[in-house]
Amino acid sequence: MKIAVIGTGYVGIVTAVGLAEFGHTVIGADKVSEKIEKISHGDVPIYEPGLAELLKANLKKGTITFSSDLNGTIQAADVIFVCVGTPQGDDGSADMSQIEEVSRLIAENLNGYKVVVEKSTVPVKTSSWIKRTISLYKKSDQEFDVASNPEFLREGSAVSDFLRPDRIIIGVETERARDMLTEIYADFKDRLFITNIDTAELIKHASNSFLAMKISYINLMADLCERTNADVEQVAKGMGLDPRIGGLFLKAGLGYGGSCFPKDLKALIKIGEDLGVNMNLLKETDRINVERTRHFLEKIKRALWILKDKRIALLGLAFKPETDDIREAPAIKLIRDLLNEGAILRLYDPEAQANMKELFPEDKVRITYVKTPYEAVNGVNALLLCTEWKEFSELDFGKIKGLMANPIIIDGRNIFRPEAVRKLGFEYYCVGRK
Ligand code: UGA
Helix, strand or coil: CEEEEECCCHHHHHHHHHHHHCCCEEEEECCCHHHHHHHHCCCCCCCCCCHHHHHHHHHHHCCEEEECCHHHHHHHCCEEEECCCCCECCCCCECCHHHHHHHHHHHHCCCCCEEEEECCCCCCCHHHHHHHHHHHHCCCCCCEEEEECCCCCCCCCHHHHHHCCCCEEEECCCHHHHHHHHHHCHHHHHHEEEECHHHHHHHHHHHHHHHHHHHHHHHHHHHHHHCCCCCHHHHHHHHHCCCCCCCCCCCCCCCCCCCCHHHHHHHHHHHHHHCCCCCHHHHHHHHHHHHHHHHHHHHHHHHHCCCCCCEEEEECCCCCCCCCCCCCCHHHHHHHHHHHCCCEEEEECCCCHHHHHHHCCCCCCCEEECCCHHHHHCCCCEEEECCCCHHHHCCCHHHHHHHCCCCEEEECCCCCCHHHHHHCCCEEECCCCC
């Protein structure tokens, strides 16, 4: 079986490399030839632990090749994983134009039976559109099937999530497609969950929205904790001890960002509303999340009063640790708000600085990017923590205190122990605990 993976974005590249690692012969394809050129030489366009090594090893073994010839790639493949982007459209719905474009290309190059697998996150019912598009545009009477195999990998641990999945969801409507996908994931027979296509498509959106809801829920509890003597970390721990709830994704803080939760939640709201379902539960989830940075700004003002010309260090620019991705990162909104208030910012992140620089170019007056957390805190009136990179929990506080103009820490991810930092002489603010 020859596998094609179309689209070499986040999901595409990890899928291509992961399937090659499972022992399959994979062609990764993308219409952007410069990208293909780089990846073919082992140059990974994103920061993702372990990905570059795995790509290089599989290029060497010859299990993976890359091509910008989409027609040839489709013709050569038995199974085509569609991993192109489904960005958010103006009304919150997913923009499906890239999926449509690839469907037409597949139709034009259908030279034998093929299974077309949706891997990108798509609205329920997308497979019917793919099927209709291929049927409308195909030039031969060759058969094909459409299947859904949503991806559940997390940025920062994408490689291990792909190689050691908790579950593999497969949505199919024929035995033939089912057998081919089962063979692709032969090593994970115990983790396969096979269902119909609409169900598989919905499982992806339902999972991401549920996790987002858990995060907003604990953030709502954090708001309550701040008005009482309760501690949100303990509340989350206590709740999580109930196996029906589970302790994961109950970390209060600056809320969720990234390319998935915010977009998928809005897409599911739109899907539901279009189908006549009241989606207020998810609208509230979104509202609570959007409010997080405003709450955080209020805390900063409570600590510093007037922000104009205050020097502020911001540690952590990525939307979460172990990634250089800043899409929907809380830091973006915060930087914008702080600049509007006239603050002077010193910004640091171990991986995401280059991306943030594109959005907020360095001017060395209001915005300065620095190479270490210590350089960031030099002479500042406060330190803000936005992403819980491991290196931040290992900082030398004595040194930090000596460098800061005022020893004030405002921790948006609750990574420091309040009593420990206060004992060292810091004024310390966090989320949902005293
Ligand atoms: C998420 C899902 O976790 C993956 O299963 C899914 O495959 C992926 O979306 C996708 O649809 O492609 P990802 O966005 O990479 O993965 O990152 P997460 O680890 O889920 O974190 C999302 C956001 O929630 C981050 O901003 C993180 O800081 C925040 N978060 C997470 C919290 O605020 N609290 C928590 O307890 C957990």
